[in-house]
Amino acid sequence: MAVTRFENLEVWQEAVSLAVEVYAVSKSGGFTQDFGLRDQVQRAAVSIASNIAEGKERETIAECIRYLYIAKGSSGELKTQLIIAQRIGYIEEERTHSLIRRVEQVSAKLGALIRTLKRK
Numbered sequence: 001m002a003v004t005r006f007e008n009l010e011v012w013q014e015a016v017s018l019a020v021e022v023y024a025v026s027k028s029g030g031f032t033q034d035f036g037l038r039d040q041v042q043r044a045a046v047s048i049a050s051n052i053a054e055g056k057e058r059e060t061i062a063e064c065i066r067y068l069y070i071a072k073g074s075s076g077e078l079k080t081q082l083i084i085a086q087r088i089g090y091i092e093e094e095r096t097h098s099l100i101r102r103v104e105q106v107s108a109k110l111g112a113l114i115r116t117l118k119r120k
Helices: 010-025 035-057 061-087 093-118
Strands: none
Touching: 010 035, 010 093, 035 061, 061 093
């Protein structure tokens, strides 16, 4: 990787921004009473950025790829949880679609980064 710090990775920056927005969304509506789903949504969002950082801090490309796959898995988790939250009325449909688009963009960038690292 040419990037020397995980903070400089665009995908990490986007994942952090996404997590901040997820926290903001989960502070209102039905989330205020549903501690279980709120906790799961927040954990999944934080896990994406955290695993990108952990992978970048590992000493080998193989380890980095492993953690990027975990981050990609957390993005699938988050997408599912957002869909559930919308269907039970915790998040408006438009806001859900906006968040899901962001999750999908982060996931796509993780996939591209993984493919690039595998070629090395």
